[in-house]
Amino acid sequence: MKNALLVTAHPYVESFNFALRTQAIELLHMLDWQVNTSDLYQQGFNPILSPADFPNIPTSVPLSLPKQQEVAHQHALFSNDINSEQSKLLAADLVILQFPLWWGSYPAILKGWIERVLSHGYGYGSNNLLSGKSILLSVTTGGANNEEELEHYQTKIDQLGVDVFAYAKMKVLKAIINHGPSHSNEQQRQTLLERSKQQLVSMVNA
Numbered sequence: 001m002k003n004a005l006l007v008t009a010h011p012y013v014e015s016f017n018f019a020l021r022t023q024a025i026e027l028l029h030m031l032d033w034q035v036n037t038s039d040l041y042q043q044g045f046n047p048i049l050s051p052a053d054f055p056n057i058p059t060s061v062p063l064s065l066p067k068q069q070e071v072a073h074q075h076a077l078f079s080n081d082i083n084s085e086q087s088k089l090l091a092a093d094l095v096i097l098q099f100p101l102w103w104g105s106y107p108a109i110l111k112g113w114i115e116r117v118l119s120h121g122y123g124y125g126s127n128n129l130l131s132g133k134s135i136l137l138s139v140t141t142g143g144a145n146n147e148e149e150l151e152h153y154q155t156k157i158d159q160l161g162v163d164v165f166a167y168a169k170m171k172v173l174k175a176i177i178n179h180g181p182s183h184s185n186e187q188q189r190q191t192l193l194e195r196s197k198q199q200l201v202s203m204v205n206a
């Protein structure tokens with residue numbers, strides 16, 4: 001049985017982002033995948049990388065966050081919230097990040113998840129423990145007005161994935177992008193959902 005981790009960064013469970021999340025979980029279950037979830041706002045995930053990530057690290061370790069992350073991984077010194085996220089990632093064949101585009105990028109809570117969880121000596125550096133896993137960015141935007149803008153968003157968002165996750169030697173899939181759900185009516189949202197479902201089906205069957 002294949003395993004997916006679905007990470008969602010949206011404060012409202014009533015949002016279109018959560019509709020996409022729920023649909024992806026149902027679909028993957030139907031296709032016989034095991035699904036783990038991380039709902040970052042709902043679990044109160046702390047996005048701030050700091051020394052509190054490794055409260056018991058020896059004072060002899062240099063005050064360098066990458067070095068401290070590496071030692072924390074080697075000696076199991078990470079805080080519980082990081083351990084939990086890293087374990088879910090290790091179990092996953094496919095990671096889906098579900099989020100709205102905010103200022104052209106990841107919402108801060110998700111950026112912080114990346115900074116804290118994809119740590120040096122675990123995700124990159126001396127170990128690439130996520131190497132070969134697939135990663136899919138499923139993103140909503142404020143809206144695109146024409147072909148040129150559609151293409152601009154696709155290139156930009158695919159690059160967001162590559163910048164982080166190709167560095168961790170993950171396989172970055174073409175992003176699924178839904179434009180302007182907040183000014184779409186119910187019928188238009190259903191059409192967007194259906195199209196996203198077909199895109200996800202073709203990716204997991206590829």
Ligand SMILES: Cc1cc2nc3c(=O)[nH]c(=O)nc-3n(C[C@H](O)[C@H](O)[C@H](O)COP(=O)(O)O)c2cc1C
Pocket residue numbers: 010015016017018099100101102103104105140141142143180181182
């Ligand atoms: C802080 C903030 C920044 C945003 N920045 C962008 C942006 O850079 N580009 C864009 O297309 N939409 C931007 N938006 C619009 C959101 O992407 C849009 O509201 C969201 O994708 C709609 O999905 P939802 O209804 O599930 O929240 C921004 C919204 C907020 C709140």
